[in-house]
Amino acid sequence: MERITIDPVTRLEGHGKIEIFLDPDGEVANAYFQIPELRGFERFCVGRPVEEMPTLTNRICGVCPEAHHMASAKAADAVYHVDPPRTAKLLRELLYSAFYVTDHTTHFYALGGPDFIVGPDAPPAERNILGVLAKVGMEVGGQVIQARKQGHNVIEMIGGRKIHPATAVPGGMTHGITEEQRAEIERIGRWSIEFAQFSLGIFDKMVLGNDAYKEMILSDGYTHRTYYMGLVDPNNKGNFYDGRVSIMSPDGERVGTYAPAEYRDWIAEHVEPWTYLKFPYLKKVGWKGLVDGADSGVYCATPLSRLNVAEGMATPLAQAAYERFYDTLAPKPESGGKRLVHHRLATHWARLIELLYAAEHMVELATDPEITSPNIRTVPTEKPTEGVGTVEAPRGTLTHHYWTDERGVLTAVNLLVGTTNNYAPMAMSIKKAAQSLIHKGVVVHQGLLNRVEMAFRLYDPCFGCATHSFPGEMPLQVAIRNSDGEVIEVLSQNC
């Protein structure tokens, strides 16, 4: 049997590997997407004091430590049955909004942007941030650096450090902000609103204004009808820091909305022996393998998913952008339910709408009269037991679940990490790309590489939250093997 190996992040880095097997007719028999890494946090966090978890679990991911810091602090609050003061929650959410601005900016300009702005057919060597800047103007590069710098400065003001923040503890925060810091954060928030609108303008002009790109977004090759997951507030508007988890069916019916502590009634993780990563799926629907549709428990948790599960955005400018998104891509519902967008490339657009929401929300939080209040801690009085904390990480719904003894020392830990939610959808996108571009043993070389690369990028994968590919091109290598396992051809780009 012929065999094709694709190393998306390179074999030796070892963070993702694809094996495609062909049948005797040269058609795709199967595609395997392997995650070859494990570090074992669920084991070695046992025995640690629960108040350390927000800093220990930061080290799961240096790209989104803020997400782990917040999910962990919320789980630790729950372990102690303590409700932090309002100001503490506002500060956590303010830090988190600044993080979203930074993270989504990095993704759009450095990772996702090149596919559209430079163009999927451009030579690989130009499809990077420098290519983006050549198209939109070098001065934008300065703004991207400024957005990242300012975002990290806000994270340091509230969290103490730019990477791996230190201030969220059970019951609240260790540290508040001064009026001077508040004013600076408000200024950065207002700047970020303008920057987000400018970025949406670029998307409008360069992507939506181009019929070929629009056609690509709407094409079947990048479409999957799965369930969707995301956090919503009491009005069913999307929220990153808090709320209930909502599930939308592929037909636009709300299947249910649950409190994070009930996650085990809704989600289970399927195991395969050929990868270190598990495949989460909707328990009530069941694991049917890597397939689309309402009968398959596969779901997706991304910016696109969060828009699909929400009735709208909680801030005015983002709400207008949200309406435009659906009016453009899903003018009417497919079957009487909520209008949904199943076109996975639209995730890039959804990410920019979230960028705008995060910036608007930053200003709302920074201008809240209580944000500088010194009341930032509630000392727990109840015996610690068990707790769940959930936030929306940029790459999907993130859940920490802790059990402790009566001293607050961990006895068990369960983690459902952002990117993991999308393991099955990603594997499906890869198989779909392979099936449409490999026929009778003939591989459309550059096309396959591009398709796999673009299918990956829209999810912004961050495997096991272990390592993250940014901001540049993804090196891809494809080895085609004959039935004896000998390499008969190697294709590559960016490596």
Place this chain on the structure above:
Amino acid sequence: MSPTAGSTGGANATKPKLAIFGAASCGGCDVAIVNIHEHIVDVANAFEIVLWPTVMDGKYSDIETMADGEITITLVSGSMRTDETVHLSKLLRRKSKFMVAFGSCASEGCIPGLANLSSRKQIIDTAFSTTSTDNPDGIRPIWECEVPEGILHLPEFEPVLRTLDQVVEVDYTIPGCPPESNQIWAALEAVVKALNGTGPLPPKGSVLGAGDSTVCDECARKRDVKKINRFVRIQQVAGFDPEICLLEQGLPCNGPATRNGCGALCPAVSAPCIGCYGAAEGVIDYGARLMSAYASVVEATTPEEIDKVLDGIPDPVGQFYRFSLANSLLRSGRSAWQNDGE
């Protein structure tokens, strides 16, 4: 461009080669390097970057065909967790003049080094039998797995997590989890100057991008000689006096044993130093130093008083070896884990 960049400019062929490699890591070290912001341009001008997989394209096959010692300097972040990362670290060592353990994982194992308290089997069993895992057949990852279409390979999870210097010879260390970006730039600038001949080459074994004292030395909090009769856990009190040493207020702070260089950022926001910059200059075993520092502030004589003190440190191994277990003296016990009955 800056004078630094100009002075080392010229054709690629004359530039020293730089490789940046992440083994088992969280990616925070890479983000910290990107966060030197504009200075990234200076780095790109001063070096020919031959490998930095998380940020730009690089060709591993080029590394394999390079002459030994052809790469001037390689920064390795992350720990040695699978046979693949060990293999690549050895390859890069052979091809590099200077090998740098970059960040806590590479230099001392970091938080994931706490995995060495468990056997490989326990770690894998836990991950594949959590409360939400649907695994009635008890499936575990198989390093050579037969599927209907052929064989799939996974890198082997090693019995213990190792630091870079437990696998290859290391020339320099840049500590921190992650190293602070201003310190990264300071260290790289020093290297550039040394390569230019405008500065001294740091002696082999040097710690770069950090101080030679302790976090306490750069902490703004006031320290007396006050003794304490109990430790408190951070959630047990509503807050701390912003002016006074956290340890003297009873919070177990790792400042006295930890190398300075971070700017004492955590104590400044009323969070204890957790020790991410590793052992202070001259300290052989981090935990032993911290224990003696704590002993010097504790006042307890009766068994009851001693118990009360110990209650404040519910996880001694984590408190004293949070970042440094993998390269601590304790790791002499690691052979006990190497055959875990699989």
